Amino acid sequence: LQLQESGPGLVKPSQTLSLTCTISGDSISSGSYFWSWIRQPAGKGLEWVGHIYRSGSTNYDPSLRSRVSISFDTSKNQFSLKLISVTAADTATYYCARGLPFFGFDSWGQGALVTVSS
Amino acid sequence: DVQMTQSPSSLSASVGDRVTITCRASQAIRTDLGWYQQKPGEAPQRLIYDASALQSGVPSRFSGSGSGTEFTLTISSLQPEDFATYYCLQHNSYSWTFGQGTKVEIK
Numbered sequence: 501l502q503l504q505e506s507g508p509g510l511v512k513p514s515q516t517l518s519l520t521c522t523i524s525g526d527s528i529s530s531g532s533y534f535w536s537w538i539r540q541p542a543g544k545g546l547e548w549v550g551h552i553y554r555s556g557s558t559n560y561d562p563s564l565r566s567r568v569s570i571s572f573d574t575s576k577n578q579f580s581l582k583l584i585s586v587t588a589a590d591t592a593t594y595y596c597a598r599g600l601p602f603f604g605f606d607s608w609g610q611g612a613l614v615t616v617s618s
Numbered sequence: 619d620v621q622m623t624q625s626p627s628s629l630s631a632s633v634g635d636r637v638t639i640t641c642r643a644s645q646a647i648r649t650d651l652g653w654y655q656q657k658p659g660e661a662p663q664r665l666i667y668d669a670s671a672l673q674s675g676v677p678s679r680f681s682g683s684g685s686g687t688e689f690t691l692t693i694s695s696l697q698p699e700d701f702a703t704y705y706c707l708q709h710n711s712y713s714w715t716f717g718q719g720t721k722v723e724i725k
Binding site: 536538545546547548551559560561562595599601602603604605606608609610611 | 619650651652654656661662663664667668705707709712713714715716717718719
């Protein structure tokens with residue numbers, strides 16, 4: 501399994517951050533996986549952002565819930581993150597990952613740095 | 619929402635030392651906890667799942683224990699390649715939560 505994040509590395513304040521994770525070696529609609537986003541500001545800890553299940557149901561970190569959405573495109577075997585109204589505090593490396601109930605994350609992408617700046 | 623409190627935030631140790639890191643959950647999470655190692659510039663890698671199950675390929679000097687609200691990661695004999703940051707992750711609730719991380723540094 502390989503996961504690869506892609507998207508703009510620079511986003512202006514108040515705009516929308518959009519990232520896509522492309523999955524190779526598995527189908528987004530198979531299994532019982534949670535397709536997830538995690539972020540990490542430089543020099544700081546990991547923060548779970550949210551995930552989407554194959555049914556389309558989603559869960560988000562409560563602190564981001566009003567600004568975040570995760571969706572998937574089965575035809576492209578991708579899932580995406582959108583974060584609206586970004587500020588400098590959203591500057592981070594964003595990872596996509598595959599999670600499994602009771603087992604956590606077993607595969608991660610390499611990460612994509614997104615900087616929020618004018 | 620389940621909060622995770624991880625301690626210590628950092629520690630200094632020597633090669634061969636026994637190291638213990640603790641995570642405490644704000645409510646009982648059975649054994650729905652894993653431990654991850656992250657080296658600079660890299661994505662995290664899972665070491666332990668289900669609180670005590672060793673990920674395939676991970677050296678046996680790593681072990682995990684606990685259930686409910688108290689969990690421990692132990693490195694029995696620290697090796698040079700173990701200097702890294704370690705995180706716990708709870709996946710019991712609909713919202714998953716990481717601990718704050720423990721940076722293991724060379725003494």
